[in-house]
Amino acid sequence: MIARLRQTWERATPQVKRPFYVGITVGFVLAVLVGLGIANTDSFFALPSSLEGVATSQAIWGLKPSNLLMVLPLGAFLVVLARSFVGVKAFGLFTPMLIAVAFLQIGPVMGPVVLCSSVLVGMIVTPSLLKLRMTRVGFLGVLISLIVLVLVAMQLIFDVALQVDAFPVIVCALCVERWWKQWGKDGAKPAAKMAFNTFILAVIIEFVMVSDFALALIEASPLLMPAFTAVAIGILGRYRGLRLSEIHRFAPIWLERRRKARLSANPDQLELDLEPITDEDRRATAPPLEGMWVIDSPADLHPGRRRRVPQPIIPNKEAQFEPRFDALGRPLKHNAWIIRSAQDV
Amino acid sequence: MFGLLRKKPVNYDALSKLRPPQLDGVDEILGINMRNALIQKYNPRSAIERARDKVAAKVALEAAGIACTGTVAVIDSHQKLAEFKASRDMPDAWAIKPARGSQGDGILLAVRREGNTWFKGSGAPLTEETVMHHIQKVVDGGFSGDSAAEDAALIEPLIIADPALSRIVPEGLPDLRVISLHYTPLMAMVRLPTLESDGKANLHQRAIGAGIDMVTGKITRAVVKGTPITHHPDTGELLIGFEIPGWERVLELASRCGPAVGLGYCGADIVLDVNDGPLVIEVNAHPGIEIQNICQAGLKVRIAATGEDFR
Known part of the structure; x- marks a missing residue:
């Protein structure tokens, strides 16, 4: 693992290294803030009902319900950072922020549990709902009732009252809808990846919102936080450079260019950048074998005629697919006839 | 009326400047943030709406005397x-x-x-x-x-592809994508369908993307899902060095169709018909940036070469 990392680092071009340092710095600052937020968490498993009427966010993190509004700009800033600097693909524009606020209202562990079970139930029910050909509003309405149903079921399971506001319920319903739309558009794997991104982003935003830094800023003055983040978002919103994810996406350009430059400078030099080419790679890039034409009629011998003969290969033994070489290491010539022109027949 | 039909010459001066992109670095690549800024700057809302509607775009293109696919x-x-x-x-x-x-x-x-x-x-x-x-x-x-x-x-x-092109693909219609800023074509690729892509010229479905040299019209590099190849996997035809027939005409069409629809920065989808030669099928107001990975070149340097000032 470490050797692999070192190899990647040695292969990295200067273009990749600089943004990497910036990314590491941003990641480090975020990690510190998240760490502060986690350290600030008094009890992870507290259920809202055990808090005797005190709001969840206040009981666990000391964040007053009236100050819930104050952390919203901070969430918006993080969403903008994730989208236009890091290039994370997540559901919706500010959905991760809304999910984070919903988590703040339900609790650090119960929030994800409620969200995941709502999405799961939504996933199971949506196919049959779509068959009913409902409008979007009707669909969302049914989802809301279903999520409330899930909450009631959970209350019965845990034998407590969860006390969830209307807001998290709506957020959960929107999540289910987004997830389903993305699934239909891109397929299961990209949708799952996006959902995972959204979830992680929401958790990060949640803990940054309740870190000592954010709480101290809110306590100092109610004006400080919105003004501070407005300026920061204004600067970040004008960012026109490459996103970190795009550095990864376009890195092959720099890698290949450097390899070409090295090769032209010294043609004998081994390609240090690349791992040795395996037989699989060679086979994948080789042009298909010519020959093996099936000639059914004289018209097939007409020059320029396209011949494509499907030749299903049924594997009967492993050795069939092994490359065969002669004593000098050259590939063997197969003894099929190669017909290139009409004269060969 | 005749002003619309007058041909704008291809800006060869700007084209030849594109040749040596020696600006090595992160700065030469056009990221999605910058692309969005360009679109915001040069593509008015109304023009984007027009480009999105194939019928409206076709009316605008035909009014400008640009060869489009026929209409039944x-x-x-x-x-x-x-x-x-x-x-x-x-x-x-x-x-x-x-x-x-x-x-x-x-x-x-x-x-x-x-x-x-x-x-x-x-x-x-x-x-x-x-x-x-x-x-x-x-x-x-x-x-x-x-x-x-x-x-x-x-x-x-139905468009039937030019025999020179249809010879190198097993089935389906290859199409050219040319990205241009105002009257200057910047970068071009051809999308070649494969059996695996089911005859569709869609890069996500494992069609081949092949970068084209802007000056000669020859394929310089071909890629399937990030892996460079030299031959078409299904027909075995050599792709590198293949010259697109009627390349001059493709460039001329591509350079004119953005302004015809009202777009400053656009991607033109062009097919080569067996009878009519290059025809515009669609003008895209939000062309993707994956073309840079396929051509191994940055769009930003090329845009800078046309005189665009990035600050």
């Missing part, structure tokens, strides 16, 4: 749909497209006809009833995203 009929209302009779009005080979469709959704192709039955490329039959049902679904907005309630069905004669 445009069915944009139920009244027209009722008057339309497929067996009477449709040719032997055609394509039905939703005017506001995206990513090839709702496109139906017929390659031949026997009596009142047409056949798809795969050999599946299409009765008149199926065809009319498809048109109705298009008109009802069934393929046009979630916002549009009604759409127009655009019926075009």
Whole structure:
């Protein structure tokens, strides 16, 4: 693992290294803030009902319900950072922020549990709902009732009252809808990846919102936080450079260019950048074998005629697919006839 | 009237400047943030709407004297749909497209006809009833995203690819994508369908993307899903060095179709027809940036070479 990392680092071009340092710095600052937020968490498993009427966010993190509004700009800033600097693909524009606020209202562990079970139930029910050909509003309405149903079921399971506001319920319903739309558009794997991104982003935003830094800023003055983040978002919103994810996406350009430059400078030099080419790679890039034409009629011998003969290969033994070489290491010539022109027949 | 028809010459000065992109670094690549800024700057809302609607874009292109694919009929209302009779009005080979469709959704192709039955490329039959049902679904907005309630069905004669190009692909229609800023074409690629992509020229479905040298019109590099190749995996034809037939004309079309629709920064989709040569099929107001990975070159340096000032 470490050797692999070192190899990647040695292969990295200067273009990749600089943004990497910036990314590491941003990641480090975020990690510190998240760490502060986690350290600030008094009890992870507290259920809202055990808090005797005190709001969840206040009981666990000391964040007053009236100050819930104050952390919203901070969430918006993080969403903008994730989208236009890091290039994370997540559901919706500010959905991760809304999910984070919903988590703040339900609790650090119960929030994800409620969200995941709502999405799961939504996933199971949506196919049959779509068959009913409902409008979007009707669909969302049914989802809301279903999520409330899930909450009631959970209350019965845990034998407590969860006390969830209307807001998290709506957020959960929107999540289910987004997830389903993305699934239909891109397929299961990209949708799952996006959902995972959204979830992680929401958790990060949640803990940054309740870190000592954010709480101290809110306590100092109610004006400080919105003004501070407005300026920061204004600067970040004008960012026109490459996103970190795009550095990864376009890195092959720099890698290949450097390899070409090295090769032209010294043609004998081994390609240090690349791992040795395996037989699989060679086979994948080789042009298909010519020959093996099936000639059914004289018209097939007409020059320029396209011949494509499907030749299903049924594997009967492993050795069939092994490359065969002669004593000098050259590939063997197969003894099929190669017909290139009409004269060969 | 005649001013519209006057040909704007291709800006060869700017083109030749594109040749040596020696600006090595992160700065030469156009990121999605910068692309969005360019679109915001040069593509007015109305022009984007026009480009999104294939019928409106076609009207604008034809008014500017740009060669487009032919049109059999445009069915944009139920009244027209009722008057339309497929067996009477449709040719032997055609394509039905939703005017506001995206990513090839709702496109139906017929390659031949026997009596009142047409056949798809795969050999599946299409009765008149199926065809009319498809048109109705298009008109009802069934393929046009979630916002549009009604759409127009655009019926075009089927395009048969230039034999030089169709020789190197197993099936399907290869298409060229040229990105241009104002009158200057910046970067071009050709998308070659494979058997694996099911004859579709869509890079996500494992079609081949091949970068084209802007000056000579020759393929310099071919990629399937990030892996460089030299030959077409299905036909075995050599791709590197293949010269696109009628490249001059492709450049001329590409340089004119953005301004014709009203777009400053656009991607033109061009096909090479066996009879008519290069034809514009679509103008894209939000062209993707994956083309940079395929051509191994940065769009930003090329845009800078046209005199655009990035600050």
